[in-house]
Amino acid sequence: MKIWLNLLGIIAIGCGLWSKNTGLTIAGCAIALGLSVPIIYRGIRHKLPKSISSVQQLRLVTTITMVVVVVNLLKISGFFNYVGGLSAGTDWSAVGALGLWGGALGQTAIATLAAFVSWRQYIVSRDLTIEQNRLNLQQNIITQQQTIDNYFQGISDLVLDDDGFLEDWPQERAFAVGRTGALLGSVNAAGKARVIRFLSRSKLLTPLQRDRRLGRVILNGNGGYDEDRISGVRVINLGVMLAGTDISQTDLRWTDLSDANLIRTNLSECNLLKANLARTILYQADLNSADIKGTRFFYGDIELASPRVSDRSPNYITGEFSGAVIEDVDFTNVRRMSQEQREYCCAWCGDKSRQTIPGGCKGIANRLISNEHASSARSFDDD
Structure with a gap:
């Protein structure tokens, strides 16, 4: 149907x-x-x-x-x-001309679209690169922290005996110095500052009084170790490990950097509150905007204090040859500089650096005219 x-x-x-x-x-x-x-x-x-x-x-x-x-x-x-x-009644020549215009506009639109697509691809690629760099940086920071933590544990095991006392023998000190130098050469500024704070607060950078026969450190009877600035031995001697490095914008409060070689080291914007820089070689170092409240540049009397000299022993009572070498240091915008610090720095930093000291050096004589001290600074630079 x-x-x-x-x-x-x-x-x-x-x-x-x-x-x-x-x-x-x-x-x-x-x-x-x-x-x-x-x-x-x-x-x-x-x-x-x-x-x-x-x-x-x-x-x-x-x-x-x-x-x-x-x-x-x-x-x-x-x-x-x-x-x-x-x-049938259409003027096809006009339509053809219109078609040509349309084709040109279409090509322009296609080119514009292609440019837009390329730009979007660039934006996406850039964002992916930034994100990948951020992840890599985060991973590097985590790896660095783990490396430093392992270093802390290794140094502690190396210099302490079974009873927890400091028993660093010459070979152990050599290993400790070697490990420290290798680590400081592979971490960033924040990592360097963290290592220095640990070593300083652990008294591993301080010259300690030792038994003349056994070489063991001597207790001071107050729960600590006796310091001996003249003939004491440091567990770790920084030497030139930090020379020419960048440790700017870091926290170095209460650290003992005495006798260290910091030639051309970037210490700008560092917190150096109560840091010990006595006999430190700061030749051409950068202290721009650093906080130096309570920072020790010398021992003894400001009238007698003078920078270290390589072939002269320091006198920590009078201050002779106990001070830091500060020739050509940039003191621009340093914060919380005391009058005593200003007098020492103006006296021993040289004509170039005197112009960078906040408050100026009017009325303070330039004492860096002795060939003994000036040649000493240049000899450190040659080293």
């Missing part, structure tokens, strides 16, 4: 088109669609992808059917004939 009805619909469409009877043609289309769509849908619905739900399948078939119906209705209504007639 459905077959005959479909044939009847096709015949109606054919007769309508031949006789140009719009109503008959529309009726034939309606009959054909009404009978064909359900049959076709039932035949193909099982072959549609299972990911498409039954509702989506119905919508898909309905959309295709509507397209076919719309195309036929447009043909019946004469729309295509109207478009053909309209195109």
